[in-house]
Amino acid sequence: MKPIYLDNASSSHPKPSCMLAGMQDYLLHIGANPNRGNHQLSQRGQQMVYETRELLSQFLGIGHPNKISFTYNATYAINTLLSGFLNPFDHIITSSYDHNAVVRPLHHLSKKANITYDVWKCDLKGQFNLADLEKLLTPKTRLLIFSHASNVIGSLIPLNEVAMFARKKKIAFALDCTQTAGHIDLELESLGIDMAAGTCHKALLGPTGLGFLYIKNPDLVSPFVQGGGGFLASSLDQPETSPAKFEAGTINFLGLSALNSSLKWLSVKKNEIRSHHQQLTQHLRYELLKIPGLILYGTDNNGSIPIISFNIKDIAPSLIESYLEINHQLIVRSGLQCAPLMHEALNTLPDGAVRVSLGPFNRATHVTKLVKALWDLKSYS
Ligand SMILES: Cc1ncc(COP(=O)(O)O)c(C=O)c1O
Known part of the structure; x- marks a missing residue:
C-alpha cells in the first residue's frame, strides 16, 4: 500500500x-x-x-x-x-x-x-x-x-x-x-x-x-x-x-x-489549490474536534495555512506518529518541528505535538482515513 x-x-x-x-x-x-x-x-x-x-x-x-x-x-x-x-x-x-x-x-x-x-x-x-x-x-x-x-x-x-x-x-x-x-x-x-x-x-x-x-x-x-x-x-x-x-x-x-x-503550474492552479486546502483543513478540524481527549492547538482563524497540530491525552505524540504509519500508512510529523519557542507557548514541551500538513494532492479520503485511524486508536487506549 x-x-x-x-x-x-x-x-x-x-x-x-x-x-x-x-x-x-x-x-x-x-x-x-x-x-x-x-x-x-x-x-x-x-x-x-x-x-x-x-x-x-x-x-x-x-x-x-x-x-x-x-x-x-x-x-x-x-x-x-x-x-x-x-x-x-x-x-x-x-x-x-x-x-x-x-x-x-x-x-x-x-x-x-x-x-x-x-x-x-x-x-x-x-x-x-x-x-x-x-x-x-x-x-x-x-x-x-x-x-x-x-x-x-x-x-x-x-x-x-x-x-x-x-x-x-x-x-x-x-x-x-x-x-x-x-x-x-x-x-x-x-x-x-x-x-x-x-x-x-x-x-x-x-x-x-x-x-x-x-x-x-x-x-x-x-x-x-x-x-x-x-x-x-x-x-x-x-x-x-x-x-x-x-x-x-x-x-x-x-x-x-x-x-x-x-x-508555471502553480500560477494556473493556485486558486483551486487554495480553496481545496481550506476545505480539507476545515473538514479535518471539524472532525478532530469530535474525538474525546484530543487537544487541538491554535484557532480556526481564516487565512491560515493548511497545518493542524494536536495531541491525544495520555498518548505520546511520537507513539501516535508511529501508530499512524505502521498501522495505516499515514505519514505525519510529531515532536517539536524545529519550533521549540512555539511549543513553549503552547505548553507542549518537551514532547511537542502531532502535526498534519496538507498539500495539493491530498484528498478528502485521506482526511477520512486519518480521522478513522484516530478513532480506532482511541478505542484501543
Ligand atoms: C518557518 C520556517 N522557517 C525556516 C525553515 C527552514 O527551511 P529550510 O530547511 O528549507 O532552510 C522552515 C522549515 O521547516 C520553516 O518552517
Missing part, C-alpha cells in the same frame, strides 16, 4: 509531474553554466533563470525580479541577512512562531557578536498583541524578524500591522515567508518589507536545494560568501548589486529549471 503523505510543511510531496520535464529540459537542452560565457547554451540558461525570478517575484509581490537572489534554502538566506545586516550590540526581536532557522543563528550571534534578542510571545491560542511588541523595543532595536506563519499551528502574524509598526518606528523588518510563499500571494514591496527569506521546496512545490533572499536595499547587507558569478570578473570585490552579490559560485540551475515548471 502506498503511504499517504501528510507532512507537506516539511517538504511538499508529490511535486507536480511537470517538474520532471523542467529538469529534463535543463539536462538535455541547457546543461551549461548560465552567466559564464556568451555562448548560446549559457544564454538559454540565463533566460531560464531570469524567467524563474520573474515567476517567483509574482508570488512574492516584488516588481524588480533582480532583487531576488537564489540561495540553497531558507536557512542560508536567513543566515545571510542576519550576519550581513547586524552590527555588534544591535538588539533584535523575533517571535514565538520562529523556527530554529532564525533562533539558532540569533543565539549564535548573541554568543559571538554581542547582539541581544528578545522574543515576542504569543498566547496559548497562538495570537499576538502589538502592545507586547512595543514593550520589547529598546533604543538599540535594529531589526524585527518574524516568521509569517507558525509551522506548528498554521496561523499568521498580523503582517500589515507589524509592517506598519516597523515603518513607524524606523526599524528594519525581515519576514521569514518559508511557510507562506506559494500558499498566499505576498505583497513584500507594497508593505515596505526590508528583507525576506524563504524556501522553494514547500508550498512553492519546487525541489530541495533552493531558497531565496529578497533585500530591498542590497547596500545594507554584506554577502555571506564571496566568489565568482560571471559578472565583473576583473574586480576582486564581490559585485554590489543583487542578485550577483548574494549568488557567489554556481547555484542550483538544475533545481531552478524544475522550479520554473512548478511555478
Whole structure:
C-alpha cells in the first residue's frame, strides 16, 4: 500500500509531474553554466533563470525580479541577512512562531557578536498583541524578524500591522515567508518589507536545494560568501548589486529549471489549490474536534495555512506518529518541528505535538482515513 503523505510543511510531496520535464529540459537542452560565457547554451540558461525570478517575484509581490537572489534554502538566506545586516550590540526581536532557522543563528550571534534578542510571545491560542511588541523595543532595536506563519499551528502574524509598526518606528523588518510563499500571494514591496527569506521546496512545490533572499536595499547587507558569478570578473570585490552579490559560485540551475515548471503550474492552479486546502483543513478540524481527549492547538482563524497540530491525552505524540504509519500508512510529523519557542507557548514541551500538513494532492479520503485511524486508536487506549 502506498503511504499517504501528510507532512507537506516539511517538504511538499508529490511535486507536480511537470517538474520532471523542467529538469529534463535543463539536462538535455541547457546543461551549461548560465552567466559564464556568451555562448548560446549559457544564454538559454540565463533566460531560464531570469524567467524563474520573474515567476517567483509574482508570488512574492516584488516588481524588480533582480532583487531576488537564489540561495540553497531558507536557512542560508536567513543566515545571510542576519550576519550581513547586524552590527555588534544591535538588539533584535523575533517571535514565538520562529523556527530554529532564525533562533539558532540569533543565539549564535548573541554568543559571538554581542547582539541581544528578545522574543515576542504569543498566547496559548497562538495570537499576538502589538502592545507586547512595543514593550520589547529598546533604543538599540535594529531589526524585527518574524516568521509569517507558525509551522506548528498554521496561523499568521498580523503582517500589515507589524509592517506598519516597523515603518513607524524606523526599524528594519525581515519576514521569514518559508511557510507562506506559494500558499498566499505576498505583497513584500507594497508593505515596505526590508528583507525576506524563504524556501522553494514547500508550498512553492519546487525541489530541495533552493531558497531565496529578497533585500530591498542590497547596500545594507554584506554577502555571506564571496566568489565568482560571471559578472565583473576583473574586480576582486564581490559585485554590489543583487542578485550577483548574494549568488557567489554556481547555484542550483538544475533545481531552478524544475522550479520554473512548478511555478508555471502553480500560477494556473493556485486558486483551486487554495480553496481545496481550506476545505480539507476545515473538514479535518471539524472532525478532530469530535474525538474525546484530543487537544487541538491554535484557532480556526481564516487565512491560515493548511497545518493542524494536536495531541491525544495520555498518548505520546511520537507513539501516535508511529501508530499512524505502521498501522495505516499515514505519514505525519510529531515532536517539536524545529519550533521549540512555539511549543513553549503552547505548553507542549518537551514532547511537542502531532502535526498534519496538507498539500495539493491530498484528498478528502485521506482526511477520512486519518480521522478513522484516530478513532480506532482511541478505542484501543
Ligand atoms: C518557518 C520556517 N522557517 C525556516 C525553515 C527552514 O527551511 P529550510 O530547511 O528549507 O532552510 C522552515 C522549515 O521547516 C520553516 O518552517
